[in-house]
Amino acid sequence: MKRDYECRGSVRGNSVLGGSSRIVNEGRVKRLPVPVPFQDLPLAEQLERYHDKIKLDDEETKHAEELVSIFIGAIADYVIGRIDSQCNKPPNTKPSRIEYTGSMYECTKVDRPDEFDIMVVIDGSRELHSEEMIPGYARLLSNNMFYHRFPKYFDHFYESVTPSEVVNWFYGLVHRGVNEVSKEDWARDPVSLKVSRHGPAVQVNIKEEGTEVDIAVDLVVCFQLDQQRYYVAKPYKPYADEPPGVSLSCNPAVLWRQSFSVIETKTISRLDSSHVSLANIDGTNECRRECLRVLKSIFKKRPTLAKFTSYHLKTVLLHECRYQGNWQGWKRDERFMDMLRRIESCLSDEHLPHFYLPELNLLDGIRSETIENMRGRIKHMIDSKSERDRVLYAA
Secondary structure, eight states, rough: OOOOOTTTTTTTTTOOTSEEEEHHHEEEEEEEEEHHHTTTTHHHHHHHHHHHHEEEEEEEEHHHHIIIIIIEEEEEEEHHHHHHHTTTOOOOOOEEEEEEEEEHHTTTOOOOOOOEEEEEEEETTTTEEEEETTTTEEEEEEETTTTTSOHHHHHHHHTEHHHHHHHHHHHHHHHHEEEEEHGGGGGGGTEEEEEEEETTTTEEEEEEETTOOOOOOHHEEEEOSEEEOOEEEOOTTTSSSSSSSSSSSSSSOOOOOEEHHHHHHHSSSSOOOSOOOOOOOOOBBBBBHHHHHHHHHHHEEEEEEEOHHHHHHHHHHHHHHHHOOOGGGHHHHHHHHHHHHHHHHHHHHOOOOOOSOTSSTTTTTTTTHHHHHHHHHHHHHHHHHHHHHHHHOOO
């Protein structure tokens, strides 16, 4: 997005260029002075101003959500209808359904409401069972090799359902769903739909002609085996840039990743030490998601921190919620620094346990030198007020 760097960041009428200042150097971003009035602001107010620049616009968000509800809702109805009408569906199988997950529905998205994540959940409890090969990853095996809905996607050598084949099948269903919806009179111009592959997801782009609205919706097929176990066709540790420390006894291409997206997103009545959810994580005037949004924006803008993903940041927040009880807005500066310190500690130890599977280290597979470089950047942000000023001014 093009920004007016000359005008950005003025504080209560003070000119950006007025008075003594430090120089902001942020990659390829134009050199910007950090005005003295901004330097003099308390950290809590700097964070609040940064957050105001990156939070979603209410009207734009409402419009995007309406488009997704209308068009993806119709596509999902078609897809689910085809899934549930298949032959060989075991008795008492629950209907397939959609679950709204990811940052848009956790209310942690920043900048634009242009990315949505939706899971199409298939009840596999009557047909499949899991065999964990490594924490967080499993093969999905048939309960009855000759009586299930997915014989075409069954790898007889590994005796398991193959993720890539299921994704290919799911892509075909979504593509046909897009074609059917596009024929409807109400779905004509000015909205166009385009379907494409997006890794293990099937992406539907909703573009509104004559506007800047261009929304990417990732549809992910998922098998649910019980109340806690959801499996998605996502690759084995895609963020890793070197072989993980644990050897696998099978081809990673047959592994399904256990997903906690539904659990993470689901609204709960209260926050306690055993269940933390981002959908209802903040009470009145609390700042958990605000801190997460700010950190996501900061990390997104810095290539040197790219390996520490938004999922890593979300995990840090979930851990921090267990140890910090006071997240009132006036404590945002303390909680922000606490999260930075926890990130630095995890990088120092090269260990960030998955929130729901603590035996799974989310940093496993990232090169030690990469981790150390990230730790150095975070440590500098913790120790140096001028660095924090620079980072928070360059929103």
